[in-house]
Every structure is written in C-alpha cells, then in structure tokens.
Amino acid sequence: MSIQRFHIGPRMSQMVVHKDTVYLAGQVADEPTPDVERQTIQILAQIDALLAEAGSDKSKLLSATIYLADIASFGAMNKAWDAWVDPANPPARATVEAKLAAPQYLVEIQVTAAK
Structure with missing residues (x-):
C-alpha cells in the first residue's frame, strides 16, 4: 500500500495521497487579512x-468542508468560492461556523479530491 505525505510538519502533513485519493489538511490564509473573501481567495x-x-x-474535488469564524460571512466566502469552483464538477460540501486556531483566521477549507 502506497501512502505519500507532502509538506510534513511535526503535527501533520499538508497533503496525503493514498491510491487515487488526495486528502488536504485544512488550509488557512498565508497572509490573513480582515476580509473573508480575500482570505478565501x-x-x-x-x-x-x-x-x-x-x-x-479542482475539477476532481470529491468533498469540501469550510469552517467560518462567523457564519454571517457565508455570502462573502461564497462569492470567492463561486468564482473558483468548477461549475460542471462541484464537490459535496458542508459549511459550518467554528472557532478557528487563531483570531486572524476567518476561514479554513479542507478538501478531498481524486487524482
């Protein structure tokens, strides 16, 4: 069984590939701004x-889970998401409000995709 791990840190890998499935860790903005749409981009x-x-x-996305620090920012996040997602191949998706790892993070996105 082949498992590939990418960008391994002391706590987690940013990406794991097993067979033909790609699992990403939750991603947050590298340069957080106080704007949900920009963080999402x-x-x-x-x-x-x-x-x-x-x-x-992104055309091979299977699922996405989106965590928002404030569910009231759902529209701003969706503006960026809708401009990005492949409309012919949208994934199964859930969006929830959650307290994120640090206050500067307004959105975190985790996805799973096929190769």
Missing part, C-alpha cells in the same frame, strides 16, 4: 497548488 490558490502537486485539480 488565498486559500483556494493554495488548494490549486497542492492539488497540482499531487497530479489533480
């Missing part, structure tokens, strides 16, 4: 880069 760019590294792309 940054995160989606990170997801694009990680999926490309694994030989996949």
